[in-house]
Amino acid sequence: MQTVFATVSRMPPVISTAHTVPRAPRQTMPSGLRRTFAKGDALFAEGDPSDYFYKVVSGTVRTSKLLSDGRRQIDAFHLAGDIFGLENSKDRYFTAEAIEPVVVLAFRRTEFTTLLHADPALGDQLMSATIASLDRAHDHMVLLGRKTALEKVATFLLDLANRLSRGNSVDLPMQRADIADYLGLTIETVSRVLSQMVRDGLIAVTAASRTIFLKDRAALELLAV
Amino acid sequence: MQTVFATVSRMPPVISTAHTVPRAPRQTMPSGLRRTFAKGDALFAEGDPSDYFYKVVSGTVRTSKLLSDGRRQIDAFHLAGDIFGLENSKDRYFTAEAIEPVVVLAFRRTEFTTLLHADPALGDQLMSATIASLDRAHDHMVLLGRKTALEKVATFLLDLANRLSRGNSVDLPMQRADIADYLGLTIETVSRVLSQMVRDGLIAVTAASRTIFLKDRAALELLAV
């Protein structure tokens, strides 16, 4: 997935005020529009026209869906390097919000479609980005439908540790409510499970509750099923 | 999604013993290999190489994923007209099984990739098939993570009724265990919820338990959230 934008990332980021972009001989290069969002800002909301898709440069974005009564399901957290927002038809299917200061590259969908026709190989790569996102969705369905609270949290911690890859310490960019809505639990249950894990020596948590040390990765992996 | 194979379905089905396929002037047409499966047969299993993807001609296919201890999550039921098996990388991510006699058209992935390059418009359509499948996955995550048993069953019945479109009667192709593993419940809970719905006059169930009449669609839709 990373490779989709290999060609793009070698180019200077394009700022909103129409920069001229260097072009390869026979094809149009996609222009990544650099955009910044403050904590809490929405990148787009359910029902919006889906003109752009995004690649995260820094920060974390959550995509979620609401039920009519306010119940929320977060389907993914998108970290630096991740591509998202591609998965929708002409209208947005869910909401994307910055949960901390975020910088993204926004790509216009229409431009990209044009490009795909000029460069089929790129199309394949974009396709596999979408497929990767489907695979993650399937894993998450197993988690939501068939795992216990303990297993859910263990899976979550290991996944985040692997993606943020800072050894055995995880700097959680999101608060408990987000974790709960991602795992299909309540904040209280998430908190209780974390406390239990601390008591069992599986993890350690900093005072501010946002940094977690994986003390017994093997045990966590056993729990993650 | 249906339109992806508009060109294909006008052509005679190709049988395994290398038939010669009529060809359009400048491009290769995809060959749909007709295959039949008995109830219970696996079309493919987790870990298999993913050489083909499929379009259901008749019958129902379930795709599922297992945890190491046997817990199962069914991510979708594929009915006549549905395309599936496209969503994987080189190895199968889940298992596909026929839950009743099934006829499918199997398309070789490699051939299709070649075709995509010859016909970009087809690529777009295939892409949107994948995207549609992602949208369904997201809806299902909301169901698994945030809906009650009653809401899950109501959602399931309405969805199936809409897809099978036989008015207000639904002929369930799957047994209770499948419904349970699809909704993240146990068979007992599914059974209890259905019984409750019968008592409340929302549905009626035939003696064999496989046909369900939606007696109060409005009430069900209210429950489906």
Next chain:
DNA sequence: CGGAGTATTGAGTACTCTCAATGGAAGTGG
């Protein structure tokens, strides 16, 4: 230091699960 926001902990409840028994339907073989 005080207030707002966030996280933890406690008590009690409820929804769904587990274990177990019963009821029905469909298919098999005599």
Next chain:
DNA sequence: CCACTTCCATTGAGAGTACTCAATACTCCG
């Protein structure tokens, strides 16, 4: 054609996990 078997679905009783409501603790920031 009818007993028998098997598979599947329903129902019951009790238990347990996760939830709700509520209070307390902790951080961060002004």
